[in-house]
Amino acid sequence: LFKEQTGVPFRRYILWCRLQLSLKAVQNGASLTEAAYEGGFSDGAHLSRTFTEMFGIAPSEVLK
Numbered sequence: 001l002f003k004e005q006t007g008v009p010f011r012r013y014i015l016w017c018r019l020q021l022s023l024k025a026v027q028n029g030a031s032l033t034e035a036a037y038e039g040g041f042s043d044g045a046h047l048s049r050t051f052t053e054m055f056g057i058a059p060s061e062v063l064k
Contacts, residue, residue, distance in 0.1 A: 019047075022035040022059075047059065
């Protein structure tokens with residue numbers, strides 16, 4: 001039902017929300033590792049890998 005209404009699978013939406021939490025933490029001065037934990041990722045590498053898969057670039061590139 002969620003996908004029918006939004007066009008996005010529920011799990012992908014939750015992942016998007018977690019990435020947003022992590023990016024907000026980085027914008028507020030957190031390191032990538034701290035931001036990963038803030039978004040519910042197991043570590044900074046997990047955050048980087050997920051971000052790269054979703055957007056095609058590393059989060060460190062976005063921060064430059």
